[in-house]
Amino acid sequence: MNMQDKAGLRRRLRRARQSLGKSERKRAERAANCLLKHHIRRRARIGIYWPVGSELRLGGFIQTALARGARLYLPYIEPRSLRLWFTPYQTDSRKAERRHSRGSLAIPQFGGRKIRAHRLTVLLVPLVGIDRQGYRLGHGGGYYDVTLAALKGRLKPHTVGAGFACQICARLPHEAHDIALDSFVSEAGRVDFPARPA
Template identity: 45%
Template sequence: MNNSIVSDKKNIRHSLRAKRKSIGKTERQQIQKQITRQLLPLIKRNSNIAAYMAFGSELDLSDFIRIAQKRGAKIWMPYIEKRQRRLWFSAYQSQAKNKEYAYGIVQFAGKKRRIESMQLVLVPLLGVDKTGIRMGQGGGYYDKSLSYCDRASRPKLIGVGFACQKVASLPKEPWDRALDAFICEEGVSYFSCHDIA
């Protein structure tokens, strides 16, 4: 990767993190409730949904996770193995005592699955552009994991976050996988011709 692209991405990430952090506590709570309501139609009984535990100023999905489990969906969380870029997903357990940590992120021990066994993947992000290209933390875990999926096994990929994370364009690499949609307090932006529900 060329040095100017690396530098551009670093600057963009810094700017987007600052925007996300600037959202006040009360506004953040209201936005999270709005987004949870928009996500509810995506819950299907017995479906496998990959979510995430909020880290830093990421959108908190706790309410969505609780409701999805009550409605009979199975929730899975990213699990990172050392020196591996391809993600596993482990079953979410609200009362888990056997938690592990990787890069400061909570992970759950136990049964694991790959991304291609999910029907829906809710992806954290720093930014998303008008074509559905997302900017994450820079580890490449989601893109690497999705590279193992063919069209038939690729889950719906939904970015979730705040409206301030939308930008006109982001640097795109050959391995970047576009989102199917992005959900924020302003509504849903679709990037795929396929229905996300």
């Protein structure tokens, strides 16, 4: 599949996500957040994301994780690098040291002690689409692709795609180097994908 086809697929999946009505979205987010709580353990290091656009909001999950003593981390994008670092979660975007712009969207970047993904227990991954084998279609920036590829041969966090049921596809294009996620959680439930050799 060429880049133009991928761009069309991204547009179609984003439209499906954006077309959710306000009450339908609230119900779906509540259900997905409730299912995501299965991954919370005291002192666990959990990588989350700052939702942009119509991505699944993680408010209920975050509140419960903090109350249960989990440590939350947000992605940190260094200039001229695709591999993500993760810094301690901040609730207030005004405390960001800078913003990383992606098109018209600005993602807050917080300071603090940086860790790499292999130091996380669980990593929640945003996505545009995901297929039944666990391969995701991201926004096209390559940050999570590079970060997940760097986990090969290491102890790795449990990787969980977080989104809506309308983002599931039968099959998405993927390359030999792409890394499938371990599971996907939406309002429709949790799907676990078969383990593949590292």
